[in-house]
Amino acid sequence: MKKRLLSWEGLLLAAFATIFAFNAISLPQFLTIPNQINMFQLSIEKVIVVLVMAFVIINAEIDLSVGSMMGLSACAFGWLFQQGVDPVVAIGLCLLIGVLGGAVNGLFVAWVGLPSLVVTLAALIGFRGLARVLVEDRGITDFPDWFDALGQQGLIGPMTFAMISFFTLLVVAWIILEKSAFGRHTYVIGSNRDVAEFAGINTKRHKLIIFVATGLVSAFAGLLYAARVGAVRGDVANGFELDIITIVLLGGASIFGGSGTLVSTGLAILIVLNLRNGMALHNVTGHIQTGVIGFLLIASVLVPRLDLLRRITKKSKGQE
Amino acid sequence: MTKPTLALRSVSKMFGMTAALTGMSLELFPGEVHAIVGENGAGKSTMIKIMTGIYQPTSGHVEIDGAEVSLHGSKAARLHGVAAIYQEPMVFPDLDVAENIFISASRGLWLDRKATRRQAAELMAHIGMKLDVDRVASGLTLAEQQAVEIARALSQNVRVLIMDEPTASLSAHEAAELRRVARRLADQGVAVLYISHRLEEVFELADRVSVIRDGEHISTNLIADTTPQQMIAEMVGREVGNYFTKMASTTTDEVLLSVRDLAVKGVFEGISFDLRRGEILAMAGLIGARRTDVGLALFGITPATEGEVRFKGRPLKPRSAQDAIRAGIAYVSEDRRKLGLAMELPVLWNMTLATLATFLRGPGLVDTGAERRMAEDFRKRLNIRTPDVDIAVGKLSGGNQQKVMLAKWLNMNPELLIIDEPTRGIDIGAKAEVHDLIRGFAARGGAVLIISSDLPEVLALGDRILVMREGRQMAIVNHDAADQQRIMALAMGQEKAA
Numbered sequence: 001m002k003k004r005l006l007s008w009e010g011l012l013l014a015a016f017a018t019i020f021a022f023n024a025i026s027l028p029q030f031l032t033i034p035n036q037i038n039m040f041q042l043s044i045e046k047v048i049v050v051l052v053m054a055f056v057i058i059n060a061e062i063d064l065s066v067g068s069m070m071g072l073s074a075c076a077f078g079w080l081f082q083q084g085v086d087p088v089v090a091i092g093l094c095l096l097i098g099v100l101g102g103a104v105n106g107l108f109v110a111w112v113g114l115p116s117l118v119v120t121l122a123a124l125i126g127f128r129g130l131a132r133v134l135v136e137d138r139g140i141t142d143f144p145d146w147f148d149a150l151g152q153q154g155l156i157g158p159m160t161f162a163m164i165s166f167f168t169l170l171v172v173a174w175i176i177l178e179k180s181a182f183g184r185h186t187y188v189i190g191s192n193r194d195v196a197e198f199a200g201i202n203t204k205r206h207k208l209i210i211f212v213a214t215g216l217v218s219a220f221a222g223l224l225y226a227a228r229v230g231a232v233r234g235d236v237a238n239g240f241e242l243d244i245i246t247i248v249l250l251g252g253a254s255i256f257g258g259s260g261t262l263v264s265t266g267l268a269i270l271i272v273l274n275l276r277n278g279m280a281l282h283n284v285t286g287h288i289q290t291g292v293i294g295f296l297l298i299a300s301v302l303v304p305r306l307d308l309l310r311r312i313t314k315k316s317k318g319q320e
Numbered sequence: 321m322t323k324p325t326l327a328l329r330s331v332s333k334m335f336g337m338t339a340a341l342t343g344m345s346l347e348l349f350p351g352e353v354h355a356i357v358g359e360n361g362a363g364k365s366t367m368i369k370i371m372t373g374i375y376q377p378t379s380g381h382v383e384i385d386g387a388e389v390s391l392h393g394s395k396a397a398r399l400h401g402v403a404a405i406y407q408e409p410m411v412f413p414d415l416d417v418a419e420n421i422f423i424s425a426s427r428g429l430w431l432d433r434k435a436t437r438r439q440a441a442e443l444m445a446h447i448g449m450k451l452d453v454d455r456v457a458s459g460l461t462l463a464e465q466q467a468v469e470i471a472r473a474l475s476q477n478v479r480v481l482i483m484d485e486p487t488a489s490l491s492a493h494e495a496a497e498l499r500r501v502a503r504r505l506a507d508q509g510v511a512v513l514y515i516s517h518r519l520e521e522v523f524e525l526a527d528r529v530s531v532i533r534d535g536e537h538i539s540t541n542l543i544a545d546t547t548p549q550q551m552i553a554e555m556v557g558r559e560v561g562n563y564f565t566k567m568a569s570t571t572t573d574e575v576l577l578s579v580r581d582l583a584v585k586g587v588f589e590g591i592s593f594d595l596r597r598g599e600i601l602a603m604a605g606l607i608g609a610r611r612t613d614v615g616l617a618l619f620g621i622t623p624a625t626e627g628e629v630r631f632k633g634r635p636l637k638p639r640s641a642q643d644a645i646r647a648g649i650a651y652v653s654e655d656r657r658k659l660g661l662a663m664e665l666p667v668l669w670n671m672t673l674a675t676l677a678t679f680l681r682g683p684g685l686v687d688t689g690a691e692r693r694m695a696e697d698f699r700k701r702l703n704i705r706t707p708d709v710d711i712a713v714g715k716l717s718g719g720n721q722q723k724v725m726l727a728k729w730l731n732m733n734p735e736l737l738i739i740d741e742p743t744r745g746i747d748i749g750a751k752a753e754v755h756d757l758i759r760g761f762a763a764r765g766g767a768v769l770i771i772s773s774d775l776p777e778v779l780a781l782g783d784r785i786l787v788m789r790e791g792r793q794m795a796i797v798n799h800d801a802a803d804q805q806r807i808m809a810l811a812m813g814q815e816k817a818a
Contacts, residue, residue, distance in 0.1 A: 181685075184686060187665060187669070191663075191664055192662045195659055195660060198641055199641070199674040201642075258665065
């Protein structure tokens with residue numbers, strides 16, 4: 001397993017180096033600090049959610065509702081703000097919505113035993129519906145300056161609050177996944193839930209915690225989006241779940257659970273960001289950008305499959 | 321002299337630089353049951369795959385009726401009349417017996433139900449099984465499913481039937497039934513190649529037996545010319561002394577576990593026994609006797625609905641595996657793949673599956689140093705053969721996987737060890753090692769509850785033997801008073817409890 005992941009990491013590293021070098025050579029403005037900051041800024045909410053989605057997928061689950069939760073959180077903030085609720089209180093309520101939404105997902109998946117694909121698909125529709133009911137199609141804007149600044153203004157040098165949050169969460173997520181008992185259990189449960197259950201691991205609680213964390217972080221990311229754009233609408237973060245899942249799969253996590261690392265997920269983030277940034281600076285149109293990202297998704301699902309196929313044939317040949 | 325139906329002539333098979341078979345020669349004659357014994361990894365599977373056309377030999381060749389043939393693919397092998405059945409029968413659960421038998425028969429667009437049923441019934445009669453051909457396969461026992469597979473092979477005019485550990489998952493009664501079918505086929509002129517880890521079965525059934533080791537042919541003997549001890553010595557290349565003999569009991573006076581009238585409604589009832597420190601209690605019975613369910617109830621997976629359990633003198637009502645583990649009970653499952661090990665995760669991680677909480681430092685962080693020291697320690701103590709503890713446990717042989725499972729539970733220092741089928745599907749060398757480990761655990765004051773369908777194992781390990789039949793406790797027999805016939809008779813309801 002280790003070797004396979006290492007080779008996947010090597011592949012990702014090579015891909016990243018190629019894209020980075022191509023951008024650096026062909027685009028004089030690429031390596032400037034404003035461009036690098038901008039590159040991260042434009043996708044910062046997605047890549048924050050990628051960090052928790054990695055846990056979900058390694059745990060052999062899926063959460064399709066993250067984009068809708070981002071939208072719901074942002075819209076709830078806008079609506080509460082409009083109703084005259086203190087923005088700080090509104091932020092707290094939005095995060096609470098994230099926790100509750102994640103808990104609903106987690107309870108249905110872990111206790112009722114429904115497939116997460118179905119549960120979170122329902123949540124995708126439900127959360128989005130709520131968001132649209134709250135805000136409809138008109139935008140809500142004119143948030144307090146300090147709120148907008150969270151997503152727009154450099155806090156440490158040119159790094160915004162959102163970016164600092166991402167890097168902090170990256171370190172925290174890495175420690176939890178790679179170093180802690182919780183992370184170990186994430187792999188074990190994802191690899192074989194019955195084995196985990198028989199080893200006395202509380203798999204229900206574990207799954208609940210992961211879904212709650214995903215809801216919470218998605219709600220947080222939704223607020224960051226509202227702050228960065230300075231406005232919310234019912235369709236905020238629509239379809240983001242696809243980009244988020246794509247990055248996690250590109251990072252080598254198996255959709256069947258039990259494998260994946262945050263290092264390669266980090267590499268996958270860098271690849272997607274650099275690719276988008278390079279294409280944008282080369283004036284590649286949005287449609288083609290989407291096409292290229294789609295190709296990446298196919299590659300990220302297909303290449304491990306080829307590897308899997310090779311392993312299966314090897315197994316049937318070499319096994320006694 | 322008759323020609324062998326199938327023969328291997330100096331067959332070698334290389335995988336890269338590794339030789340799986342070296343100069344293997346073997347002759348299968350019509351009408352014989354030819355047993356193959358060898359440790360896991362000896363090359364049995366490779367040999368079968370060459371005979372069934374899945375692999376091609378690197379050198380040497382296969383002969384059918386004295387003529388050299390090249391078997392490319394399993395279809396070619398079937399055309400030559402070579403078929404194989406395995407431990408896990410391949411039947412289609414939603415189809416009935418007749419449909420399963422004729423699954424690959426192409427007979428035009430419409431299936432003649434009547435003719436199919438009649439022919440299926442004839443085949444069943446032919447192999448001597450009473451089986452309604454209209455029954456749906458999912459409702460059949462494993463042995464019946466295997467009979468369906470054999471009938472399927474017969475429908476394709478099988479001349480060489482390879483049976484790869486067909487009885488490994490069967491109860492003693494079902495295994496006997498299957499052996500009867502094998503014998504009957506041989507009597508009708510089929511060459512039967514029979515692979516088994518159960519030596520007593522080999523001696524009961526086979527005409528000749530070949531031992532293979534490390535991909536090489538070691539010996540072929542008439543069954544009358546060899547003994548179990550000799551065969552084991554040839555298989556492992558060394559003497560294994562105590563596999564069949566019972567060691568002195570280490571039972572103490574201190575009752576650790578006391579079970580009274582334990583029941584899970586609708587599953588089993590009336591289970592009562594005391595288990596002392598240092599004692600090994602073996603649960604014997606046929607498949608379906610519900611022994612595993614008793615183990616699962618004690619381990620809290622399916623909590624008991626009635627009865628009383630006292631552990632260390634205090635009442636114990638485990639509602640989950642966590643409860644049982646906290647109390648000091650470990651449960652080694654019979655199903656390594658589904659319930660025992662996370663196959664794609666490293667050996668190291670599997671060893672600490674149940675005990676990770678004892679390898680922590682700081683806020684929930686894993687102390688990988690201490691974890692690794694424990695793993696290396698157990699790797700040495702249990703003689704686990706693996707290049708390192710970081711490779712996926714699924715890559716180890718069955719015997720070594722079993723030892724990893726034991727390490728996983730022994731490192732929690734349990735007081736009661738429940739082991740379900742401790743040596744299923746592992747080779748005889750590893751079997752002896754596992755038995756030694758179990759005895760050692762008991763000798764150090766642990767109590768062991770073993771669930772085993774392997775009667776020699778039950779007799780070799782159990783200080784006392786609890787026999788179950790259809791969810792009821794038939795008797796507890798002291799080791800001195802136990803022999804295979806007595807246990808079998810109780811398990812089959814032929815003898816009343818003493």
